[in-house]
Amino acid sequence: MNELLTPAEMARADADAGNIQALMDAAGRAVARAILQRYRPCRVLVLAGPGNNGGDGKVAARYLAESGWPVTVADALTARDEDVRRAGLVIDAVFGAGLSRDVPESIAALLSAAPRIVAVDVPSGVDGATGAVRGFAPQAELTITFFRKKPGHLLHPGRGLCGELLLREIGMPASVLGPIAPQAWENTPALFTLPARTATGHKYSAGDVTVLAGELAGAARLACAAARRAGAGMVTLAADAPMTLPEAGLILRTDPLSALLQDPRRQTWVVGPGLGVARADDTLAQLITTAKTIVADADALTACAGAPERLRGAAVITPHTGEFTRVFGAIGPSKLEAARRAAKACGAVTVLKGADTVIAAPDGRAAINANAPPWLATGGTGDVLAGLTAALLAQGMAPFPAACAAVWLHGQAAQSLGPGLLAEDLPAALPRIMAALG
Incomplete structure (x- = not known):
């Protein structure tokens, strides 16, 4: 229903x-x-x-x-x-x-x-x-x-x-929905099935996520933490220079981007959080050229201001209202239709964030999320969402259900934590939310 x-x-x-x-x-x-x-x-x-x-x-x-x-x-x-x-x-x-x-x-x-x-x-x-x-x-x-x-x-x-x-x-029969063929849903677990580990699986079969970091790496670290907690087998923080990592299991690489792109295991990338607009601009173009699975957020979106066609090739984009407006123009009277137009314009599943986040696919499918509590509106939570989305993509989910799942899990984790949550609290809350879905 x-x-x-x-x-x-x-x-x-x-x-x-x-x-x-x-x-x-x-x-x-x-x-x-x-x-x-x-x-x-x-x-x-x-x-x-x-x-x-x-x-x-x-x-x-x-x-x-x-x-x-x-x-x-x-x-x-x-x-x-x-x-x-x-x-x-x-x-x-x-x-x-x-x-x-x-x-x-x-x-x-x-x-x-x-x-x-x-x-x-x-x-x-x-x-x-x-x-x-x-x-x-x-x-x-x-x-x-x-x-x-x-x-x-x-x-x-x-x-x-x-x-x-x-x-x-x-008493209205569900059969009346057939000719209507609805293309919008409330975002619930009915829209997705989370990836399951197999008995013979290994870390690389669970997906590899690479998150690009700028000089201020806090946002990228949040994305990495979410990707790891959401089940990605390998997560790499790609930075320009050595740095101290807060997590023992997180891999740091300082190789040039061109070298990292040569590794066939690195198929899923997060580009934008804390990267800087100039670097995000160049990096996004290179990733799209090499046909990687891309989650574009933050600075990668700002780099495409007024040019949504430059996002074509990304799998999922996750703009908040300001970023959306910079890239696609004013939202207008319908947030739902704005997200659909944007997804069609850039060819990527568009997650238009907010208290009523809309997830829209280029083919017109859309979901509206309703489980995000007010205390989710704090700095860094969007970076967590980007990493969470990338982890689900890396494990084989298609972009639309992956984005729907990430948004719902994000909101549910925030609900479980209650008021006063910090963005860095969210990744640790994800496993029990995911486990509850079976």
Whole structure:
């Protein structure tokens, strides 16, 4: 159930499923049950819009009334502020996820007056395709959606406005997904299978990762630590000069890049973290020429500012918002579509990082990640992600599932550590997260 449907795709699923009245009854009943399970009886006002969303709200009102709750249904276009303020709980059934215009000021005023809101499908004003706010959207305590989530449930700011999000089945057959052929998913372990060691395997069969280091090697060291903990059999820090290594098992090489490229075992490379823009520019070009498997991050991305075609040949790129904008231009209204455009432009799986990281493949497949906690936003965590991604690639995973796995494992490791984590804490947390997946 981790497929994501745009509002247009969901409308097609509704139409193909047929029996709209039965689906509406099941949806309204699901809303009522969620409220009965979470709230004490109170005065409820259902603000109903003119479409199916309003119909779901009216059904929910009926089931709540049958349970003995005092419920009023009001047309959202004629309801009064004082009615909203008197309610203990407001069910927002005004607009669904397919809203194509800004919320009228009168509706915004009503929703702003609500003491507590439970939203049907999405809080009114949240664009189900992008998570953007169409003029105004209220903060819901609880949102109940049906059959499949939408991108706007996972992309900010919509994700934050949903509050607790519940997905409920309403009797719609999964067969309606066939003609739709969804190309977006919530990023979960359903999208990948981690590489497994064989009984007769050895360190080189588990993959070799080389991480290029600049004068300030801290970022490269973080990438190395993640690659080692994520199962790469051999990890090398390639530097210009000798240095003290913090890990006994990490290999340091100071050979010229041309010499390192001659070793056929060195197929997977991380280029960019702490490397310096000028050196990353030259190094990336050489690696692409020799057809290596490349994870490009940080300075390697900045070196390609305004020239995404220079990244063609990389397997995975991992830009944060600033780096993405430098290379590909403004993200625009849809982070999901921006990542897809970028992946197509450069031919590499694009990991557009953030609280709602999007992983997009050149063929249009995309996943939205939702397990990253706020405390993951600290210096160096992106370097860990780059090394983790490289390790999975080196062990034979294809770029899209490798990137999906790396992002999910990264977020899960951060969750396990809790607030106050440092980037250097993450690699050691990876083995138990990976082991839990079997």
